[in-house]
Amino acid sequence: MDRNTKIGIVGLGVLGGSYACGLSEAGFSVTGVDIDAETISLAKERGWIEEGGSDPTLLSSCDIVVSCLYPNVFVQWIQENQKYLKSGSLLTDVTGVKRKIITAVNDVLRDDVEFIACHPMAGRESKGILYADSSRFIHANFLIVPTENNTEYAKQTVREMAEILQFGHIKEISAEMHDRMIGYLSQLTHVIAVSLMNANDNPDLSEFTGDSFRDLTRIANINESLWPQLFILNKDYLLEEIDSFCGEMQAFRSLIENEDEEGMKEKLISSTERRKHFEKK
Amino acid sequence: MDRNTKIGIVGLGVLGGSYACGLSEAGFSVTGVDIDAETISLAKERGWIEEGGSDPTLLSSCDIVVSCLYPNVFVQWIQENQKYLKSGSLLTDVTGVKRKIITAVNDVLRDDVEFIACHPMAGRESKGILYADSSRFIHANFLIVPTENNTEYAKQTVREMAEILQFGHIKEISAEMHDRMIGYLSQLTHVIAVSLMNANDNPDLSEFTGDSFRDLTRIANINESLWPQLFILNKDYLLEEIDSFCGEMQAFRSLIENEDEEGMKEKLISSTERRKHFEKK
Numbered sequence A, B: 001m002d003r004n005t006k007i008g009i010v011g012l013g014v015l016g017g018s019y020a021c022g023l024s025e026a027g028f029s030v031t032g033v034d035i036d037a038e039t040i041s042l043a044k045e046r047g048w049i050e051e052g053g054s055d056p057t058l059l060s061s062c063d064i065v066v067s068c069l070y071p072n073v074f075v076q077w078i079q080e081n082q083k084y085l086k087s088g089s090l091l092t093d094v095t096g097v098k099r100k101i102i103t104a105v106n107d108v109l110r111d112d113v114e115f116i117a118c119h120p121m122a123g124r125e126s127k128g129i130l131y132a133d134s135s136r137f138i139h140a141n142f143l144i145v146p147t148e149n150n151t152e153y154a155k156q157t158v159r160e161m162a163e164i165l166q167f168g169h170i171k172e173i174s175a176e177m178h179d180r181m182i183g184y185l186s187q188l189t190h191v192i193a194v195s196l197m198n199a200n201d202n203p204d205l206s207e208f209t210g211d212s213f214r215d216l217t218r219i220a221n222i223n224e225s226l227w228p229q230l231f232i233l234n235k236d237y238l239l240e241e242i243d244s245f246c247g248e249m250q251a252f253r254s255l256i257e258n259e260d261e262e263g264m265k266e267k268l269i270s271s272t273e274r275r276k277h278f279e280k281k
Helices: A014-025 A037-045 A056-061 A071-084 A099-108 A152-164 A175-198 A203-208 A211-220 A227-233 A235-257 A261-276 B014-025 B037-045 B056-061 B071-084 B099-108 B152-164 B175-198 B203-208 B211-220 B227-233 B235-257 B261-276
Strands: A006-010 A029-033 A051-053 A064-067 A090-093 A114-121 A141-145 A169-172 B006-010 B029-033 B051-053 B064-067 B090-093 B114-121 B141-145 B169-172
Touching: A006 A014, A006 A056, A014 A029, A014 A037, A014 A152, A029 A056, A037 A051, A051 A056, A056 A071, A064 A071, A071 A099, A071 A227, A090 A099, A090 A152, A099 A114, A099 A175, A099 A227, A114 A152, A114 A175, A141 A152, A141 A175, A141 B203, A152 A169, A169 B203, A175 A211, A175 A227, A175 A235, A175 B175, A175 B203, A175 B211, A175 B235, A175 B261, A203 B141, A203 B169, A203 B175, A211 B175, A211 B211, A211 B261, A227 A235, A227 B261, A235 A261, A235 B175, A235 B235, A261 B175, A261 B211, A261 B227, B006 B014, B006 B056, B014 B029, B014 B037, B014 B152, B029 B056, B037 B051, B051 B056, B056 B071, B064 B071, B071 B099, B071 B227, B090 B099, B090 B152, B099 B114, B099 B175, B099 B227, B114 B152, B114 B175, B141 B152, B141 B175, B152 B169, B175 B211, B175 B227, B175 B235, B227 B235, B235 B261
Parallel strands: A006 A029, A006 A064, A029 A051, A064 A090, A090 A114, A141 A169, B006 B029, B006 B064, B029 B051, B064 B090, B090 B114, B141 B169
Antiparallel strands: A114 A141, B114 B141
16 A cells, blocks of 8 residues: 555445544545435545545545445445446455355455455444544454455555554454354343343433443443344354353353352352453553 | 541451541541451551451440451351440441341341441452552442331431442432342343353453453452352342343344344344433433
């Protein structure tokens, strides 16, 4: 990537807007495509895009196109609009699950455009360009999820883009490992927070709430349009993680029921030990 | 309470030590009883207690005695040592569950000593006087859990003590409501964090961990000696909360399995709505 590299961003929501913000601040020429005219106006006003609109032909001069679309419109968008992409250009994305997306995109994509899958782990519960801000990337993880067919050029280019956006850790990972990890660390934890919040209908309890409950349920505030799609796309792994977690819950339930103080103690020592690996380094 | 009120604290761990710290700083004469000689030396060195040792007769001149003992030694301690308490004195506690403790204490306690149950909601995963510090009480909740037999004097006295210790919210609540609330907000959330941590044995995942997972599992680092006792003492309510939560997990699991995007959306909207009540005010 050099300063002549032209970047197109499709979907200027909270992630796409943050990409446009960071890349334009770093001196790149950014083109934005979004169906919402107000979003485009705002992005122009802030200097995040040089040109933009709802017309995908705007992307025809872009060397890199970043799709920041929701997963269930991403593949359809490619089918309808890939004719406007520049021959030899790179297509990348921000989708939170990978196996099915990579297969689906590569099944339909033109041979002269290369898709390299990425996952910037910097999503938040908020939606829309009003919450976009490239500072969210600082210290965050950026995962590159290549297939065996991806070129070194593609991997190197998205790595450079992540560096320009100031991501804290940039790492390559296989689609299987990615989806397994996300199923446990992110998707299962969101299902837990949502279920905990829905399990008890008593807003009066809020006055007694301590920080632990607040911490645990912060992510129960969740983008309800995006996450169900991500859950379905990672259904196999996520169901396994739910079953494994619910098995642990039932095991602990039995220990309480049997008043097995020693058995509980072992579980608590084990969780305390394991948690130590997850302290911030 | 005035500055002549003499306060005794039994068990100078993280909570007892913090009480001694806050009350001595506010100008009260504090006596400490602990079986650990080093703990007593440290409390004296820091000026948190005027006198102290392992001898319970030290408490004979105290107007208020705060038991900061673990629940399963608390009642036995009363049986063995109540003869040293001053006639007309108040006995209070810091135990995290209430129904069984209140009954058990009142069953054995002398008639000329009044027990008034309290729960300072300021525990942490740490143990011992080295982690004691009265600043933990600022903004925390202090719950007074009276029975119909408690005097206004007792309720007023512990309220004043909580004010002196700078608790953020001081509130009276029944033992039933207290244990129900604690079963959901605190105990269930700890069982969840522990089970989540124990459900997946992969320390390699830590490099990908985002803040949501860290927030959710912070409390998986837990005092393994204390919590099993608290779980058992609140077993009936806690098992109900676990069953209600696991029911929600299974309901969400079915929605994922059936790829019911709309059904999931409803659950996420509901959890987002409910979570709003729990924002810090």
